[in-house]
Each structure stands twice: as structure tokens, then as C-alpha cells.
Amino acid sequence: MNVRTQRRIFKPLVFLISLSPFFWLAYAIFSDTTMGTQYLTTDPVQKLDRELGDWTLIFIILSLAVRPAADLLKRNEFINYRRMIGLFALFYAVLHVTSYQVFHLKLDVVAFFKDIAERPFITVGMIAFIALIPLGITSTKGMIRRLGKKWRKLHMLVYPIAILGVVHFYMMIRADFSRPYIYGAIILLLLGYRVWKNRQRNRPRPAAAAAA
């Protein structure tokens, strides 16, 4: 596959697939409003919050999985899609926080800051959200060039952000923690791979050592 087909076909394809949860939720709201369906249940305020939070975590995990997938399948071109997937994580995170403010809190700013201060699961979620923003801002080519080695360090933040996101999910639930456990296990696995790979890279090559 040459670079041009990739750009022309696969990038828009990945883009549309990443947008499909958004289209689905928008359609669900439209259909529930005009046709009386209940895709978003009797309580769409809560359902929408949960769905958007879920997609945020899924896209964060997907963005973390790009490097291991590229290595395992020996397809380095996968890396070309990582920025887009990461930005979609931010996209769903923004929608998640917006839906919470608009539909849940009815734009009550005092209640919003009270929630951040007093409800630990929201505090944790907001920290993760705020930390995600600089990663989005520094995702442009220009920023990558300008930041150099610092860029890689900064973007390692996505691991603690992912963990905070899962902790936020875990703290919100009353019973049945299977989903946050699964998400958490996947993130730890991906983190383990990253640590292992960094060690491999930093270790001096045995051949080089012998020659010296």
C-alpha cells in the first residue's frame, strides 16, 4: 500500500469510523425526539453521559494500542493514524464534559465547581480531562518539531490520564465493576508493553558491547 492510497482512502475511513458513535448518538436523540423510540432510555441525561464517557475511554485505549499493534503486525504506517485517534479521545471527552454541564447540571456553574471540589470521582475525571487538553494542543506537526524530545515526555502523560479515567469510572459505579476492571487491565497491559519496549531500546546492544 503506497502512501497516497493511505491518505486518500484509509484516513477518511478511520475518520468516519471514529465519528460513528457521535452520529449514532445524534441519530438516537433525533429518533427519540421525533419518533418516540427510547434508544437513550427513559433517562437520556444519564445515558448520554455514560455513552460519551465510555467512548472517551475507548479512544484513549485505542490510541495507546496503536504502537503495539504496529510493532506486532509490522505495519509502521499505523502510526499515521495515532494522532487522529488521540484527537477523537479529546473530542469525546469534550462532549462528555459538555453534556454533563448542559444536560446534567443545566449550566449551573456553581454546582459544577462544587461538584469538582466535593465529589472525588468528578475531581479525578476533571484532572484527567484538563491534562488531556495540552496533549491535543501539542499534537500538530509544528508543535512536535518545536518541542523535540520534550514532546515524547509530555505525551507519556496519556498513561496516567488513561488510569485516572478508569479510576473515575470505577468510583462512579455502585456495583459490578467488570467494565472498569477490563479497561484497567488493558491499560496496564499496554503500559507494560511500553515499559518493556523502552528498556529494550535503552539497553546497550550485546554485539556492540562485545566489540568494545
Add this chain to the structure above:
Amino acid sequence: MLIRIRKASDPKASEIASKDAILNRRAFMQAAAAASGVALLPMFANDARAGMKIENVMKTKWGAEEKPTTLKGISSYNNFYEFGTGKEDPAANAHTLKPEPWTVEIAGAAKNTGKFAYEDVIKGNQLEERIYRMRCVEAWSMVIPWVGVPLASIIKKAEPSSNAKYVRFETLVDPKTMPGQRSRALDWPYVEGLRMDEAMHPLTILAVGIHGEVLPNQCGAPIRLVVPWKYGFKSIKSIVKIEFVEKEPVNTWQDQAASEYGFYSNVNPNRDHPRWSQKKERRLTGEGGLAALFAPSIDTMMFNGYAEEVAGLYSGMDLQKNF
């Protein structure tokens, strides 16, 4: 129509069902009677039970001014972990429950204990419609037109002794028909309890129907508790045991997280759940989409708006401590 209380000498339900049946089964009975003359009650196929109308329901003053949540709204959004922890799981999975025949054990410190068909438990009582607000601990609420009977009259019939200080309720345990019980999302059976005066309060009912129809399985068929001034989880579903006990029972959610859920669990806007505010609630009408997304939240009322009736039960008690 008042239905007689059954004595031991009375004919069995199967013999008198055609005259005395509380739930309207006439259409079924014609077919069923042709097939067999015996044991009419267990013959009603559970899949045909859904949506059956209940007759002879007396209207009451309760909730006449409220706009009830639609049947679809009520029956498609449930917390009933026996069928899964998602809100939509019970509606999807509860078809496996077999609410007929259904036995309720009356046990503990009372004279008339034993196992009874659930119809016999409520027999002798006028079925009443009670339109109650239902406030979930998760800060949403509905208005539900229940069909049921006062729990007090069932308790009186059991003749509890002076040792009966509390009433303890249990939900069915049957992983075969309750798929959620195959995992330990909660410590089964689901247990709830009321202090005797709460159980005897005229607002407390055992419900068998919603919107004039038999309870959908996902709403706790065939018989459940409704205590409208407490958070919804106190209103235990699909009851198989009612026990009179001396000590305060440990209810399931208290057992699960004692710092978050107490025994009383009275609706109280002045005591927040540790993880969210209880000051406001989302009233779910059954209308979804943008109407629901933009509906303003409403203020939660002390004792869910039933303070006039029940506040006296708790006079002198610190409701911050006894939450």
C-alpha cells in the same frame, strides 16, 4: 368488591378461582378450563401473563395531581440487578422469571406463619391504585400508578408477636431464571427491612400492578414492596419471604456500602450521598429525546413529599446519623 380472607377450612384457590380471582384471567380460564379442571392458578402461562389487566381497582386520593410516567418509561428503565446491572438489562432479561405460581413465606415472630400462594397473601383486601412519586437514590424519579394493598393488613393477618420489631423481606434466589445472580454483583438474596411502624404505615403497600396491569417481570413481579418516602431500593421486588424479626435487618445496600446506604434511607435532600447531591432530581416522564435532555431538574422534597404523613415516625431522631 371486597375479597374474603381465606381460612384453612375455605376451599382452595383452584376451586374458587373463577369467582374469586383477583386478577382478570377470564379469557385464559375459558381455554384453560377446557384443558383441565384442576389447578387453575399455575396454568397461566407466564409469557401470556404480561400486560394482563387487573380489575376492581379502587381509585385513591394519592397522586391525583401528578402526571404518571408512561408504562413504557417505567418498564424499560429499572434497577433490578437480578437481571443485570444495566438499566436496560431487566427489560431485556426478565422474561425468564416465572411469576406464576409464586409462593411467599410468612415467617418469624408471628402466629400465622407458613407458605402461601401470593394471591392468597393479598386476598381479602381491596386492590387500590396509589399514584406515588418514586425517588431513586441515583437522583432520578418517576411517578408510578401502583396497584396494591396496604402492607398493614397483611401484617395484621399474620398476627405478629411483641418480639416482632422489624419486618425483613427477601427477593427470590434462582440463578436459572434470574441470570444476574450467576455473578456476584450483590450478595444474594436481596434483603430489605422496615421498622414495624414503617411497615404498618398506611402509605406502605405491597404492589401487584402498574398502570392497571399486572407488574411487568422487570418491575418486581408478581409482588413487591412500595415505600414511597424512601429511596427506591428500599422497595424490594419479587418477594418470596416476609419475616418478623427482633433485630434491625441488614439490608443489601447497607451491606454493600454502609457509608453510603443506611437502614432507613429516607429521601432527604439535606443529606447528600457521598458521591452526589440529593438536593435535586430528574423527573423521568417517559418522554425521551430533547424534551428529557432539556427538562429542568426539580427540587427533591423531604421524605419525597410525604413529610406530613411520615415525619412523625422519626421525631427526635438525628436523620443525618440515621440515614
